Amino acid sequence: MAAISRDDVAHLAKLARVEMTPDELDHMATELEDILGAVKRVQEVATAEIAPTSHPLAMTNIFREDVVRPSLTNEEALSGAPAKAEDRFKVPQILGEE
Amino acid sequence: MTLDYAGATTKYEPTLGLEVHVELNTKSKMFCGCATEFGAEPNTQTCPVCLGLPGALPVVNAKAIESSILIGLALNCSIAPYSRFARKNYFYPDMPKNFQTSQFDEPICVNGYLDVEIQTDEGQKVFRVEIERVHMEEDTGKSLHVGGATGRIHGAEYSLLDYNRAGIPLVEIVTRIVPGTGKYAPQVARAYVTELRDILRSLGVSDVKMEQGSLRCDANVSLAPIGSGKLGTRSETKNVNSLRSVERAVSGEIERQANRLEAGERIIQETRHFLEESGQTRPGRSKEQAEDYRYFPEPDLVPVTPDAKWIEELGTRIPEKPSVRRKRLQTQWNCPDKEMESLVNAELLDVVEETIKLGAEPTRARTWWLGEISRLANEKEVAPTSLITSKDVAEIIALIVGGDLTDKLARQVVEGVISGEGSASSVIEKRGLKVVSDDSALMTAIEAAIAAQPDTAERIRGGNIPAAGALIGAVMKATGGAADAAKVRELLLKHLGRG
Numbered sequence: 323m324a325a326i327s328r329d330d331v332a333h334l335a336k337l338a339r340v341e342m343t344p345d346e347l348d349h350m351a352t353e354l355e356d357i358l359g360a361v362k363r364v365q366e367v368a369t370a371e372i373a374p375t376s377h378p379l380a381m382t383n384i385f386r387e388d389v390v391r392p393s394l395t396n397e398e399a400l401s402g403a404p405a406k407a408e409d410r411f412k413v414p415q416i417l418g419e420e
Numbered sequence: 421m422t423l424d425y426a427g428a429t430t431k432y433e434p435t436l437g438l439e440v441h442v443e444l445n446t447k448s449k450m451f452c453g454c455a456t457e458f459g460a461e462p463n464t465q466t467c468p469v470c471l472g473l474p475g476a477l478p479v480v481n482a483k484a485i486e487s488s489i490l491i492g493l494a495l496n497c498s499i500a501p502y503s504r505f506a507r508k509n510y511f512y513p514d515m516p517k518n519f520q521t522s523q524f525d526e527p528i529c530v531n532g533y534l535d536v537e538i539q540t541d542e543g544q545k546v547f548r549v550e551i552e553r554v555h556m557e558e559d560t561g562k563s564l565h566v567g568g569a570t571g572r573i574h575g576a577e578y579s580l581l582d583y584n585r586a587g588i589p590l591v592e593i594v595t596r597i598v599p600g601t602g603k604y605a606p607q608v609a610r611a612y613v614t615e616l617r618d619i620l621r622s623l624g625v626s627d628v629k630m631e632q633g634s635l636r637c638d639a640n641v642s643l644a645p646i647g648s649g650k651l652g653t654r655s656e657t658k659n660v661n662s663l664r665s666v667e668r669a670v671s672g673e674i675e676r677q678a679n680r681l682e683a684g685e686r687i688i689q690e691t692r693h694f695l696e697e698s699g700q701t702r703p704g705r706s707k708e709q710a711e712d713y714r715y716f717p718e719p720d721l722v723p724v725t726p727d728a729k730w731i732e733e734l735g736t737r738i739p740e741k742p743s744v745r746r747k748r749l750q751t752q753w754n755c756p757d758k759e760m761e762s763l764v765n766a767e768l769l770d771v772v773e774e775t776i777k778l779g780a781e782p783t784r785a786r787t788w789w790l791g792e793i794s795r796l797a798n799e800k801e802v803a804p805t806s807l808i809t810s811k812d813v814a815e816i817i818a819l820i821v822g823g824d825l826t827d828k829l830a831r832q833v834v835e836g837v838i839s840g841e842g843s844a845s846s847v848i849e850k851r852g853l854k855v856v857s858d859d860s861a862l863m864t865a866i867e868a869a870i871a872a873q874p875d876t877a878e879r880i881r882g883g884n885i886p887a888a889g890a891l892i893g894a895v896m897k898a899t900g901g902a903a904d905a906a907k908v909r910e911l912l913l914k915h916l917g918r919g
Contacts (some may be wrong), residue, residue, distance in 0.1 A: 337511050337712065376504060376717030382725040388446045388483035391453030391467075399463045399471060399583070409462040410564065410580035413513045 326354045421682075425671055428643075428678030429603035435651055436598040436605050436670065437640035438549075440616055442591045442626045443559060443633070444487045450558045450589040451478030451521065451721075458632060462582035470587035472517030478720055480505075484556065484589040485528070485724060487625035489731060491591055492529025492554045494619050494738050499731050503528045505556070505718040513581055514560035522592075524715040527555035528724065534619075536611040537743065540604060547604075549612050550596040561586040591625075597640075597651070605641070605674065610667040613637050617663075618742035630662050637666050641673040643681060652677070653687040657701050659694045668699040676701065749773060753782040762790055771805050778814035781821060788813055792831055796838055808837050812844040819848075828901045829853045855904050859911065862895070862903060866912050869894040880916050888912055 328351045335342045335350075342350065393399075396409050405412035423431070449456060452469035468476035492499050506524035532551035537544055562585055567577025593616065601608045617628045617635055628635045642654035655677070657669045672694075677687050692701035740748075749769065750760045753776070763769050768789050775785040789804060793813070797804040816833055819825040825833065825848075836847030848854060869891045870877040879887045888909060895908045913919040 377719060377722050379722070381722045382502075384479060384722050385482035385485065386453070386479040388448050388481050389453060390448045390455045393454045393465050393467050394471075396461065396463050399466045402473075408564075408580055410582050411463070411513075411516075413579050413581060415576060416513065416563075416565075416579055 326351055326358065423675065423678045423682055425675050426603075428675050429605075431646060432643040432674070432678050432681065433602065433646045433648075434605040434670075434674050435642045435644070435654075436595075436601060436609055437654065438595045438598075438609060438612060439638040439640070439656075440593045440613065441636040441638075442491070442593065442620055442628065443635075444484055444589040444591060445624075445626050445634075446481055446483045446487070446589055448481060449587040450481050450484055450556070451587060452476075454584075454587065456588045460584055463584060465584040466586070470516075471583060472515070478521065480721060480724070481589060485726070486734065487589070487623070488528050488554065488556050488591050489726060489734050490623050490625055490737065491593070491620065492532065493731070493735050494623055494741075495529070495532035495534055495551050495554065495593070495616075497529035497532030497551060497554055499726060500526065500528055500530060502526065502723055502725050504723045505721045506715045507718050508557075509714045510712070513579065514563055515586060516561070516581075516583055520557060520560065521718055521721070522557035522715075523555035527553040528726075529554035534612060534615060536608060536615050538604060538607045538611050545604075547598070547601060547608050547611075549598050549608070552594045552596045554591060554593050557590050557592060559585050559588040559590045606667040606670040609639060609670045610663055613666050614663055615743060622739045622742050622745075633661075636660070639666060639669050639673070641670055641677065642687070643674065643677045652681075653689050655687065655690055655692050655701070657692045657694050658704065661694075661696070665694055665696060669694045669701065672699050672701060745769075753786065755782070755786065759786060759790070766790065766794060766804070768794075768804060771810050774810035775814045775817070778810060780814040780817040784817045784820065785813065788817065788834075792834055796834070808834060812837050815844045819844075823904060824855050825853070826855060826901065826904060829855065832901075853902060855902055862899075862908060862911055863915070865895045865898045865903070866891070866908065866915060868898065869912075870915075877916060880913070880918060883918070885913070885918065 328347050331347050331351045331354065332342070335347070400406045400409070400411065403411045446456060448454060449465075449470055452467050454465045454467050454470055457465065469478050489499055503523060504526045505521050506526075507519040508522045508524070509519040511518075529551075530553050532554070534549050534551060535546050536549060537546050539545075561581050561583040564580040564582070565576035566580060595612070598605075598608060598612075613635075617630075620626050620628050620635070626634055630636070636658075637660045639657045639660060640654045641657070642652040644650045644652045655673060657673055660666050660669045673692070680687060688703075691704040693704045694701050739745075746760065746764065746769070749755070750757075755763075763772060763786065766789075772785050772789050775789070776782050793804045793808060797807055800807070813834075816825065816830050820827065820830050832851065832853055833844050833847050836842075836851060836853075837844055841847045841850060872894065873891060876887055876890050880891070891912055892905055892908050895912070896903055896905060910919065
């Protein structure tokens, strides 16, 4: 795994819409580096005989029949929304001007 | 100097790649029981699962898996004995979960192909389009961008989200790059999407309505100088909403890229939007790198491991390839190219085949469906098949062939059936529409016509045969069109000593 650069952090911050000062970027790059170091130690323990786990239980093929069940009402669906308009979820501007 | 399309393809070799998204026509969503009805009131088909509320547990729709395997089999793919879902994380509010459940490195179907045939300067030619993968995912919500001058996302003040569509099962079919199409790249692209649409329709897994978005195509195009053996940088064109647009989008991109390269500019890897009116593309948001999606196996869903017996059973349900079927039917029916094309475009192939299976003579079956019935359907702005059944049409045709109905009477029967008077036989019965084949009944009408026009009758006796038209017309009128004109003529001339 390549080292986490300051540019990587800046790129992620931009994607996550998180504003970070130059100091914070430096700090975060170092901190992420430490976290990756810890993960690396865990990877040393993992052996070839153990398959990677994506689910705690060894189950497959859990399906449901194609049957319609009642949905939430519009009011219920929107009840947790910070903002709403015209029966829809209202979100701030997504992209700026081109 | 700008290059036109011919100039562009003389100098540059295009390479195609196509991604088709198909919304499956399941009744419920991919991971929850919400309905998938098109056009419902906003946010009335959502639940904690598709809204991504904490603690909700998705469960895979069995029908969606079945449809995906059917698609894979029809496209000559191998069905993966083990496949998993993955989270595709991205920063955009069209998925309330902040990720789309998709498949990444373990898709359900891989390594298939689809052969398409197009007309070239050297005649019909088959191009093999290799399918890299068919994977399952879920559709996103619909955004409405409010404010700003254009109604587009750029510069909008805010956006409104309807999550009814979020979570509807979606299958993505990805081709490998299609090399060697040369100047035929646009036609190959169109033929591929057409053939794919027909196959999906024949499988009954999707409504495949491009205009409603249940079938969507993204076209990847790159150019390299002919003979260079290299691959250029590609652009990906979205918003291609009809078969014709697929062709136009590809040729438009070839021209645009060729002219950039000619001007010494670089092609930027980006997503572009097709503009229906001009046939051109405009840049969209620049493509995020694949690793930005931070795919990882979906921990809430277990792997899919379809057993061989199930796959084998599904294999028996794959119908004949639509293009092969068209050729077979055309030969069987001895149908001219143009007419076959009309039948296909009007989506009348199935119903005509049914009508013929019920004993109708092929030429008449085609003519009635394409002619009178289609005309009435156009007037009412509905599908011809919603007006009348193949059984009624077959019955009417049998009566015409047997001499019991004239074409004119048959049209009245069709009209009666369409206006809800019952089946063909009950319309005939109620309206008394059978051909008057009883000679004595016809003779009464003939004698009445002669009595009404004695001069005309005299002229016919004297050898003026064409004058018979006036009397035949009078008889037809008197019987309300329920007589066979040839029969009337025969009886009339005989009666006047000219038979």
